[in-house]
Amino acid sequence: xxxxxxxxxxxxxxxxxxxxxVVALLASACGAGGRPSGEEGGAQPGLTPQSVKVxxxxxxxxVASPGYSDIPTGTKAYFDYxxxxxxxxxxxxxxxxxxxxxxxxQTSQVVNELVLxxxxxxxxxxxxxxxxxxxxxxxxxxxxxxxxVSSGSLLWDQPxxxxxxxxxxxxxxxxxxxxGKYVAENFPQAKVGLFLQDDDLGRxxxxxxxxxxxxQIVAAERYTPGNTDVAPQIAALQAAGADFVIxxxxxxxxxxxxxxxxxxxxxxxxxxxxxxxxxxxxxxxLARFSEGAVTDAGLLDGxxxxxxxxxxxxxxxxxxxxxxxxWQEHGTDAELTNFRIYGMAEAYAFVQALQAAGPDPTREGLxxxxxxxxxxxxxxxxxxxRYSEQSHAGISGVKISRIVxxxxxxxxxxxxxxxxxxxxxxxxGPASTPPANGIPVPPTG
Amino acid sequence: MQQxxxxxxxxxxxxxxxAAFALALVLIWRSTRIVNFAQGSMGMFTTYLALxxxxxxxxxxxxxxxxxxxxxxxxxxxxxxxxRRVEGGPELSAIIVTLGLFVAIQALAAILFGAxxxxxxxxxxxxxxxxxxxxxxxxxxxxxVIGSVVLVMAALVALFRFTDVGLRMRAAAFxxxxxxxxxxxxxxxxxxxxxxxxxxxxxxxxxxxxxxxVYPAYMDPIIVYGFVAAVLGGLDSPGGAVVGGLAMGLxxxxxxxxxxxxxxxxxxxxxxxAVLLVRPHGLFARTAAxxx
Numbered sequence: 001x002x003x004x005x006x007x008x009x010x011x012x013x014x015x016x017x018x019x020x021x022v023v024a025l026l027a028s029a030c031g032a033g034g035r036p037s038g039e040e041g042g043a044q045p046g047l048t049p050q051s052v053k054v055x056x057x058x059x060x061x062x063v064a065s066p067g068y069s070d071i072p073t074g075t076k077a078y079f080d081y082x083x084x085x086x087x088x089x090x091x092x093x094x095x096x097x098x099x100x101x102x103x104x105x106q107t108s109q110v111v112n113e114l115v116l117x118x119x120x121x122x123x124x125x126x127x128x129x130x131x132x133x134x135x136x137x138x139x140x141x142x143x144x145x146x147x148x149v150s151s152g153s154l155l156w157d158q159p160x161x162x163x164x165x166x167x168x169x170x171x172x173x174x175x176x177x178x179x180g181k182y183v184a185e186n187f188p189q190a191k192v193g194l195f196l197q198d199d200d201l202g203r204x205x206x207x208x209x210x211x212x213x214x215x216q217i218v219a220a221e222r223y224t225p226g227n228t229d230v231a232p233q234i235a236a237l238q239a240a241g242a243d244f245v246i247x248x249x250x251x252x253x254x255x256x257x258x259x260x261x262x263x264x265x266x267x268x269x270x271x272x273x274x275x276x277x278x279x280x281x282x283x284x285x286l287a288r289f290s291e292g293a294v295t296d297a298g299l300l301d302g303x304x305x306x307x308x309x310x311x312x313x314x315x316x317x318x319x320x321x322x323x324x325x326x327w328q329e330h331g332t333d334a335e336l337t338n339f340r341i342y343g344m345a346e347a348y349a350f351v352q353a354l355q356a357a358g359p360d361p362t363r364e365g366l367x368x369x370x371x372x373x374x375x376x377x378x379x380x381x382x383x384x385x386r387y388s389e390q391s392h393a394g395i396s397g398v399k400i401s402r403i404v405x406x407x408x409x410x411x412x413x414x415x416x417x418x419x420x421x422x423x424x425x426x427x428x429g430p431a432s433t434p435p436a437n438g439i440p441v442p443p444t445g
Numbered sequence: 446m447q448q449x450x451x452x453x454x455x456x457x458x459x460x461x462x463x464a465a466f467a468l469a470l471v472l473i474w475r476s477t478r479i480v481n482f483a484q485g486s487m488g489m490f491t492t493y494l495a496l497x498x499x500x501x502x503x504x505x506x507x508x509x510x511x512x513x514x515x516x517x518x519x520x521x522x523x524x525x526x527x528x529r530r531v532e533g534g535p536e537l538s539a540i541i542v543t544l545g546l547f548v549a550i551q552a553l554a555a556i557l558f559g560a561x562x563x564x565x566x567x568x569x570x571x572x573x574x575x576x577x578x579x580x581x582x583x584x585x586x587x588x589x590v591i592g593s594v595v596l597v598m599a600a601l602v603a604l605f606r607f608t609d610v611g612l613r614m615r616a617a618a619f620x621x622x623x624x625x626x627x628x629x630x631x632x633x634x635x636x637x638x639x640x641x642x643x644x645x646x647x648x649x650x651x652x653x654x655x656x657x658x659v660y661p662a663y664m665d666p667i668i669v670y671g672f673v674a675a676v677l678g679g680l681d682s683p684g685g686a687v688v689g690g691l692a693m694g695l696x697x698x699x700x701x702x703x704x705x706x707x708x709x710x711x712x713x714x715x716x717x718x719a720v721l722l723v724r725p726h727g728l729f730a731r732t733a734a735x736x737x
Contacts, residue, residue: 236702
């Protein structure tokens with residue numbers, strides 16, 4: 001029995017080795033064939049006189065896909081719109097996005113394909129902290145511009161170490177600072193509980209939040225992404241007597257935490273960070289329960305959140321009107337969502353960066369253009385970027401708002417700040433308006 | 446105290462689901478001596494079918510009936526068409542086949558139903574009940590969960606103890622050759638065993654989905670915890686599976702509530718190893734028959 005078993009095991013191991021060897025051979029063969037021959041003669045990978053190729057990785061399937069899989073469709077629609085209007089410096093933007101299922105192993109694989117096989121000129125908006133971390137070193141060592149990562153982690157703002165990588169949305173630390181200050185000023189008596197995703201998201205947010213709320217925080221509970229049972233965390237928040245809970249979590253955990261609170265008859269004032277609070281998405285996850293026995297369809301009504309882009313519900317906003325038009329002309333049959341607006345806003349910023357890089361862009365030139373003119377770029381974002389040679393941090397602020405039905409109402413004007421102990425100040429100046437044709441105006445000179 | 450009560454009640458209703466799942470494993474083990482790793486995927490698949498029916502008709506109960514019916518057919522079909530071909534061969538092949546089915550069904554579900562989160566309705570209120578001003582973390586839905594598991598267990602015990610079919614099923618499982626000689630139709634009974642187990646597995650899938658989110662891999666933790674629960678109870682005893690399930694539910698809920706939710710999977714492993722070391726045949730196994 002034993003010898004048979006071990007022989008079988010040996011045979012099994014040999015088979016595994018053989019498979020590994022074959023895969024390795026295939027991979028190296030592909031690599032050799034697809035290596036960019038770009039450097040010679042100043043030719044840039046992914047760039048021709050007629051086109052420029054841009055790549056991205058998104059979770060199109062799996063745990064993180066609800067909502068997030070909409071983002072690249074928005075980006076694509078805006079690029080198609082720009083292409084229909086002549087492209088950037090006469091070049092059509094070719095946008096290639098691949099599915100990584102929010103799995104870092106798969107991210108490495110698809111980014112490899114994007115860089116070696118598709119030969120993209122630059123990456124745009126790769127989504128997720130764990131996922132994008134896996135390709136950070138690779139993209140920087142290959143010299144691929146890695147613009148506007150779709151995640152609020154602080155990892156993207158390390159210009160010394162990762163000169164190619166730029167953040168985009170307000171990072172979790174400054175968002176938590178602004179929420180923290182708001183709560184400390186408006187709910188000074190509240191006992192605050194934190195509901196945190198147990199990774200960078202929760203860690204950065206806790207640092208920011210504690211700057212203003214340290215005295216008021218009675219509990220900080222963490223959940224492990226992937227484990228959908230949040231009963232113990234919510235029970236602990238309730239046991240600690242928290243009457244104001246701030247969640248830094250992804251949308252599905254907003255739904256899970258709300259359901260669990262129902263179960264426990266726990267009814268604190270909730271606040272969720274921007275990424276976890278999309279009313280349409282969380283609403284669609286929770287809506288079905290109203291057919292069962294959770295009678296209150298507007299489970300998120302009254303929840304406090306933040307915004308840094310125009311909402312799809314703000315029909316009067318000129319940017320929302322522009323994006324609605326773009327989506328009607330170049331989108332799919334599905335509805336325009338906040339996630340698609342997010343994708344379009346990233347595309348808008350990318351078009352500006354590409355314009356700033358001049359008629360003969362290089363990879364280095366694109367990075368330099370964002371560093372030099374990024375802070376002046378105007379667009380749908382409510383607060384300016386913090387880009388410079390010293391900083392690769394994205395949008396500098398948010399406004400606090402309250403969810404009402406499917407939309408939101410403002411609680412504060414836009415406030416801006418920076419990491420660490422930088423003060424929080426109101427953002428001066430009126431909101432920007434889009435140019436008439438919906439395409440960014442190239443910088444002069 | 447309030448937290449202890451909450452953690453305990455949450456553990457009990459989770460435990461009831463682990464128990465149902467363990468019951469399904471025990472049923473198949475009793476009838477064919479196979480640990481069916483595909484049980485979770487099968488339950489997930491029928492739960493998606495229920496979701497489609499519920500979305501189409503708006504009736505939870507119709508969805509429930511469809512899921513259980515589909516489970517019955519799926520279990521029978523898998524036994525008759527796939528497992529039958531590897532039965533009687535090396536024990537390991539059947540188990541590997543169920544592992545293969547586990548992956549294949551999950552992939553199929555992702556293709557057919559999509560891989561995103563979807564909410565699954567519950568037929569009863571999801572709000573905790575208030576008893577004399579104190580909130581208890583027991584919802585009408587979890588009462589329904591516990592009630593259905595108890596009912597199913599009672600029905601199975603009755604089937605095996607008091608009916609002819611049950612006796613024959615036990616005989617067929619115990620010794621196929623002798624049973625055949627005695628005129629027991631072994632083949633159909635094995636199919637029936639799988640079909641019944643798949644019904645119970647489908648029920649577990651439905652119960653865990655109710656009032657929560659489903660996606661193709663949502664049964665994965667249940668497979669692990671249900672398996673530990675079944676081993677805890679001795680793999681051979683329906684009563685043991687239920688006790689094992691409840692014990693797992695409580696233990697994991699306490700670990701999660703008082704130690705840390707990241708340690709839940711580790712705790713399950715620790716329990717499994719401890720049980721295998723101390724009582725390799727489980728807490729409730731009567732005999733050490735059929736050692737292989």
